[in-house]
Amino acid sequence: MTIITQRNTTTSPIHELLGNRWSPRGFAADHVVGEEELRSLIEAARWAPSAFNKQPWGFIVGRRGTETFGKIFDSLAEFNQLWNRNVSALIVTLARTEIDGEPFATAHYDLGQAAAHLSFQAESLGLNVHQMTGFDADAIAERFPLPAGYQPYTVIAVGVHSTDESIPEKIRDRDSGPRERQGVDDILLGFE
Numbered sequence: 382m383t384i385i386t387q388r389n390t391t392t393s394p395i396h397e398l399l400g401n402r403w404s405p406r407g408f409a410a411d412h413v414v415g416e417e418e419l420r421s422l423i424e425a426a427r428w429a430p431s432a433f434n435k436q437p438w439g440f441i442v443g444r445r446g447t448e449t450f451g452k453i454f455d456s457l458a459e460f461n462q463l464w465n466r467n468v469s470a471l472i473v474t475l476a477r478t479e480i481d482g483e484p485f486a487t488a489h490y491d492l493g494q495a496a497a498h499l500s501f502q503a504e505s506l507g508l509n510v511h512q513m514t515g516f517d518a519d520a521i522a523e524r525f526p527l528p529a530g531y532q533p534y535t536v537i538a539v540g541v542h543s544t545d546e547s548i549p550e551k552i553r554d555r556d557s558g559p560r561e562r563q564g565v566d567d568i569l570l571g572f573e
């Protein structure tokens with residue numbers, strides 16, 4: 382059985398927010414994201430589960446046009462800078478890898494779940510997000526005062542997808558390319 386939802390082809394029914402989620406690179410330069418929408422993304426992240434409920438995560442939010450946005454943007458790798466000029470906001474995610482002087486083993490796992498919550502909340506608000514590891518974490522640590530034990534881990538672009546002709550062709554081509562996944566049988570390593 383193959384189910385073709387609006388964007389993602391699935392072999393079993395999944396929630397429409399998951400069936401539609403993707404990571405575009407072409408974003409609308411005229412879109413402005415509201416403070417309440419961004420707060421709602423962080424609220425969704427806040428309610429993610431975490432080991433021992435330690436919530437080993439932190440976020441820095443910069444809206445386009447602000448100094449914070451500029452500092453995050455400058456830390457991005459060259460290819461990511463190419464498509465991030467138009468995004469409405471950039472969010473640095475931080476993993477709290479050390480708590481009370483001890484390494485916290487599941488910090489990255491827990492942060493990933495918080496990022497997933499954030500992504501689905503964004504989708505529900507009609508926003509698109511695109512996560513990135515292509516950035517300089519040391520530059521972020523130099524430019525922002527971070528509490529001890531927190532490490533910048535990803536940057537998340539937030540905005541609304543656009544196919545406007547002002548967006549570089551290379552970026553529009555990538556957005557219109559096929560979306561691929563391994564088959565369920567390739568990842569299902571046991572099932573009785």
Ligand SMILES: Cc1cc2nc3c(=O)[nH]c(=O)nc-3n(C[C@H](O)[C@H](O)[C@H](O)COP(=O)(O)O)c2cc1C
Pocket residue numbers: 402403404405406461511512513514515516535560
């Ligand atoms: C942790 C992480 C890091 C990523 N880093 C980058 C990046 O630096 N630049 C980029 O263009 N996309 C980046 N991506 C996006 C992935 O390439 C994308 O999620 C993947 O191709 C699947 O596409 P989809 O999200 O549209 O399903 C990253 C995604 C994740 C989850």
